[in-house]
Amino acid sequence: xxxxxxxxxxxxxxxxxxxxxxxxxxxxxxxxxxxxxxxxxxxxxxxxxxxxxxxxxxxxxxxxxxxxxxxxxxxxxxxxxxxxxxxxxxxxxxxxxxxxxxxxxxxxxxxxxxxxxxxxxxxxxxxxxxxxxxxxxxxxxxxxxxxxxxxxxxxxxxxxxxxxxxxxxxxxxxxxxxxxxxxxxxxxxxxxxxxxxxxxxxxxxxxxxxxxxxxxxxxxxxxxxxx
Numbered sequence: 001x002x003x004x005x006x007x008x009x010x011x012x013x014x015x016x017x018x019x020x021x022x023x024x025x026x027x028x029x030x031x032x033x034x035x036x037x038x039x040x041x042x043x044x045x046x047x048x049x050x051x052x053x054x055x056x057x058x059x060x061x062x063x064x065x066x067x068x069x070x071x072x073x074x075x076x077x078x079x080x081x082x083x084x085x086x087x088x089x090x091x092x093x094x095x096x097x098x099x100x101x102x103x104x105x106x107x108x109x110x111x112x113x114x115x116x117x118x119x120x121x122x123x124x125x126x127x128x129x130x131x132x133x134x135x136x137x138x139x140x141x142x143x144x145x146x147x148x149x150x151x152x153x154x155x156x157x158x159x160x161x162x163x164x165x166x167x168x169x170x171x172x173x174x175x176x177x178x179x180x181x182x183x184x185x186x187x188x189x190x191x192x193x194x195x196x197x198x199x200x201x202x203x204x205x206x207x208x209x210x211x212x213x214x215x216x217x218x219x220x221x222x223x224x225x226x227x
Contacts, residue, residue: 011219019224025213026184033177033215038069040216041177041184045170045195046209055202058170059163061141062194066183067158069176074152075099075110077123077137082116082148089152097122104129114143114151162195168209170195177215188213 013031020028026041033039049056075093076086086094093099093110100122113130115123115137123137130136137143141161145151162172174187192211199207211223 014219014221016222019222022188022223023181023185025221025223026181026188028221029213029215029218030177030181030184032218032221035215035217037216039177039218040069040173041175041179042214042216043170043172043174043188043191044212044214044220045192046211047164047168047170047195047203048206048209049164049168049200049203051164051166051168053202056200057164058195058198058200059140059161060194060198061154061159061161062191063154064158064160064174064187065190066175066179066187068160068173069179070111070173072112072155073110074155075113076148076152077113077115077119078148079116079119082146086114086148086152089149090156091148091152100125108133108135110135112143112155113137114145114148114155116146116148117144120144160191162191162198174213 014028029041033041047058049058051057073092074090076083076091077095077097077099078086079096083094083096091114097119099107103126113123113135120137127136139145142151142154142159160172162170164170172191174191175184179187196208208225211225212220213223214220
């Protein structure tokens with residue numbers, strides 16, 4: 001695959017033999033983010049867990065202190081007072097079971113789906129549609145809740161969900177290039193703290209295998225972990 005000139009130039013800025021401190025790594029990543037748009041800065045953490053085992057799943061949510069830089073469109077599936085609360089809290093779309101056929105038909109103009117426990121009998125049917133897109137509401141991520149106001153406020157203020165994939169890697173955004181190093185460091189530390197605290201009790205040996213930071217279009221920069 002041919003690499004762009006920007007990418008090739010960016011690689012030259014990185015010492016491949018070095019593991020950088022978090023602040024150094026973020027500063028290098030910002031130098032390599034040469035695209036004309038405001039690139040997302042992403043964290044990639046390889047863990048020493050076996051995701052095939054349910055008791056070694058690493059998953060959770062955390063509110064980044066400086067947000068993600070992305071405005072999340074929230075769909076709330078609820079009825080009655082909960083639906084009214086969702087409208088008041090600024091949800092982008094609110095409706096009841098009448099939305100189920102529309103979603104089954106391929107409507108995906110939202111980034112997060114929140115629902116109340118009583119509506120799961122309808123929303124549960126959407127697993128095969130929403131699941132592959134990572135949009136299925138889940139109590140663990142706070143998206144199945146009676147308190148839709150709290151859920152919406154957290155999502156709009158920068159809540160992110162992290163979860164280990166089949167390769168035992170967590171991929172998660174920590175903000176935009178325009179945030180600058182200081183805010184990105186704060187977000188990085190908040191997310192890494194959450195991942196460390198989420199270590200399964202059944203995980204043996206080295207938990208954090210490697211940490212890499214990268215911009216949307218840039219190469220990866222290795223981060224030293226002292227754990």
